[in-house]
Amino acid sequence: MPEKLKGIVPPVITPLTRDGRIDCRGLKKLLEHILAGGVHGLFILGTTGEGPVLGYELQKKMIGETCAIVGGRVPILAGISAAAMNDSVKLAEIARENGAFGAVAAPPYYFSLGEPELIDYYETLVRKIPLPLFLYNMPAMTKVCLKPSTVIRLAGVPGIIGYKDSSGSMPDLHEVLLALRGRDDFSIFVGPEELLGEAVLFGADGGVSGGANLNPCLFVSMYEAAARGDIPEMRRLQEQIYRQRKLYFIGHYPSSIVKGIKCSLSLRNICSEYLAEPFHFFEEKERNEVRKVLETLPIL
């Protein structure tokens, strides 16, 4: 296992069967597809992975299956975000038992925490779990934004080894990157795939890019281009990322990104398209829009 995680760590979607169980065959096919793209790790049970929507039994199963299939080929991060700290601790224990590399936790998302409570939350959680911890900033879901000063302070807490920023705010991310430059024991990942290039160029360690479920090579290439400062290549890849990204704006749901990715993977015969209840998958009308976008993308 690496000292510090770097590169592309896709937020793996959770393939489900029509009756709400893990689609194990699809999961295997999906993981092999992603790993073949040269990614550097995997993040399961995140937002794209519908983590909090699955419920305890499915979360447990997803951790077990993924770790078994991957068999140590890349490090696995497990999302443990929950409304209750107790439930997060239980998930982290399961992740540890199955050999995960680390845990990733967004702030509790029912009641919002006050600022000092946020600090306390992470300090307490990291003491209670048997895995190193990544901070996860996801204000669109949690209603609370981790401020740069909070992240910088928490980066000094033993056991907290990284930060995933899905806020979409580059001004805030720059502030964190500048303050933590040179830290070879703390990983900074950017969530939105549109920001992968510039984030890495200014010092981020990598990206948790949802689109890597579909085309992992594209994001590995962008990561490498940014790491070596190849600007013309970055511009070229950015265009491809934007062509694929059209998949995320179909149907205008808060969950359109997950729906677009699952529908695409289903059309490409990788895994099933069902979402956790009561989220709908794309039916014919929207599936046709997905098809049209897929036609503009390279066959992988």
Place this chain on the structure above:
Amino acid sequence: MPEKLKGIVPPVITPLTRDGRIDCRGLKKLLEHILAGGVHGLFILGTTGEGPVLGYELQKKMIGETCAIVGGRVPILAGISAAAMNDSVKLAEIARENGAFGAVAAPPYYFSLGEPELIDYYETLVRKIPLPLFLYNMPAMTKVCLKPSTVIRLAGVPGIIGYKDSSGSMPDLHEVLLALRGRDDFSIFVGPEELLGEAVLFGADGGVSGGANLNPCLFVSMYEAAARGDIPEMRRLQEQIYRQRKLYFIGHYPSSIVKGIKCSLSLRNICSEYLAEPFHFFEEKERNEVRKVLETLPIL
């Protein structure tokens, strides 16, 4: 058990020990205190009850203890709100086993549901649980507002027997009240205690008033004054409600209401003041502000 629930159904706070277990002695004292005020039901594991923050084990324990202590003296509603439908179903089953009257569910609060998914969510949930269901509108926590048209439509689904509106929007509540006038099989409750009087005056069946943890009589009196249209008495009681309400604005946390109530109950020797981790209880400075407000209130 009544056909249709009416009156004051306090959202019971969850007394906790310092090490995060249910404070059973405190819970017993609290429930007897509330019941002595003449309330018409109890709502446990709501927002004021820190339901989603407790985690599965504490939620289960809280249902069991409360039902045992109350012993059928009033109907009990159990909050089953969760980010995952599976977890809500499990809670409803436990509530049923313990003799609860109904279940109360806010929309899943991680991913927001699209409009047709909201309808589906409730239609599916009510089929899966063994208890009648109350809709729970709590946009400040769930990021999604149940529109009047959604509530009106869902009020026609078998098994859905009531609505608790904590949106604070009287224009929306009026719309629901007007559309469902005369329905003797569907209960409409208002959340914010400041709106209890006018809501009942215009046809609501009662209130889920957080302040009734502290002074249940006050809210029972307001309910009765509104039910008989006694406006001078309503104005007098409204003033008292506002005097007590000052407890909710200390410290300026999203969780200040729970903190203010728990601190007050602790100062009045009813139960402990701890919140579920990692929420802080009020320390000396804020406790003194609570004391000052309590001095302006009647001894109960």
Place this chain on the structure above:
Amino acid sequence: MPEKLKGIVPPVITPLTRDGRIDCRGLKKLLEHILAGGVHGLFILGTTGEGPVLGYELQKKMIGETCAIVGGRVPILAGISAAAMNDSVKLAEIARENGAFGAVAAPPYYFSLGEPELIDYYETLVRKIPLPLFLYNMPAMTKVCLKPSTVIRLAGVPGIIGYKDSSGSMPDLHEVLLALRGRDDFSIFVGPEELLGEAVLFGADGGVSGGANLNPCLFVSMYEAAARGDIPEMRRLQEQIYRQRKLYFIGHYPSSIVKGIKCSLSLRNICSEYLAEPFHFFEEKERNEVRKVLETLPIL
């Protein structure tokens, strides 16, 4: 002129011609229609009156025309809200010259003011203008909410004689009403017409009800019913208010209320339907929806 303004003070829409001038004939017809309904005052250049959208020349003209037509039959309040205090002062001077009773100002709406700046804003403005001032809380437009404590403090400033609350928050309005009970020199008006009944019941002095452009009697009746505590009549009128209110939700624009009222007045041959550029008026599809709602309403 009354010591303290009370009753129904409709926010008069501004009738415009196709080429963007005041529709003076329509304005005269509209004002006579409203006055015939027994209203207690008129508020021009508010939000419903498109005040800030008109620009200086039209605002000036609207003040002059309205004052001339009304000829002192009821007191006139003139909206002077602007992004720049200088512009507000100029409008207040024009209003004074034309005989207006008072000026109404929302906080400046480009940059939001900090809390102490809000206090300063109103203290400075009232010294600079030659008319008594009403505070105007309109957070949906100004991005800043006047807190009850701010309103209560400003109610003690000489020259500030009233408050119009369009926040829609009854909990906040109750706080102001309780704190300023018995003040016979300060008027408290509620904006949203859905809240007129309960606001007056709990002590408000009246309402600035947009629907009174169309049916002034309806709101005068609700005001009177609430003032005498006639609850059955209030419930009956509330239903009528909600039937008419369907006009405000056509087309789903932020400006739907103005559009719905203007379209209705045009269909009833009272005045033109044009809005200030670049706002669109309702075309055939939406006009038909308006027609359908109008058919359910009494002929006035």
Place this chain on the structure above:
Amino acid sequence: MPEKLKGIVPPVITPLTRDGRIDCRGLKKLLEHILAGGVHGLFILGTTGEGPVLGYELQKKMIGETCAIVGGRVPILAGISAAAMNDSVKLAEIARENGAFGAVAAPPYYFSLGEPELIDYYETLVRKIPLPLFLYNMPAMTKVCLKPSTVIRLAGVPGIIGYKDSSGSMPDLHEVLLALRGRDDFSIFVGPEELLGEAVLFGADGGVSGGANLNPCLFVSMYEAAARGDIPEMRRLQEQIYRQRKLYFIGHYPSSIVKGIKCSLSLRNICSEYLAEPFHFFEEKERNEVRKVLETLPIL
């Protein structure tokens, strides 16, 4: 005058005297200071320039004074944003008479426009004004965000020659940059100075960087480093930009950026520190915080 504006176009602050007039001596000193830094244009009456807060007379004066002092050395863009289109047209005419290069308009900021109305707004405005027009996306002030598809569509309207994006959303800006690549007659500027480097790297034409009021060279250097793809230099300059940016977070007002810049310029003896009424300038406590930040910055 250039065919297409490129480079650094600072949003000039508006120096004011204590009694609310233009501080003409300060303005001259400020403009010479900025021009000496090698900027490529000037943008007056924007958000940083307090444009909408000044009122008509001061706006007119500011246009006249600035154009006279600059005397054609660089192109001048004049902000004409207003709540009423009529007022925007008047400002554009004054700007034209004084020799400005172009006008910049955010959407009307009282009522929000619906989507088709936004398109209409700009199409109508550009026909009515005697200057080429820049679109100005400033959702924090206007409550409406120009979507990439709206900007892309409007970029095809004759007379609309550029876009200033102050939304802070790099994902949206990338979408616009990719769609309008190769357009040598349309300028794309980024507002937030933290994003200048990456925006130019991915194809933006320059930045409207508030910090250039204080240190114009810094932003000209970043623009040039990005234009030639000098990543190490960009990282070095980014750090300096963040050191200076601390000036914007003092006092936590919505207007803290303007206050921090004005206070700094005053401490450096360039111009006065007063803001348009009723905005407060920084007093001793905050001024000391500004002093401390300034001590970490190079003497210019």
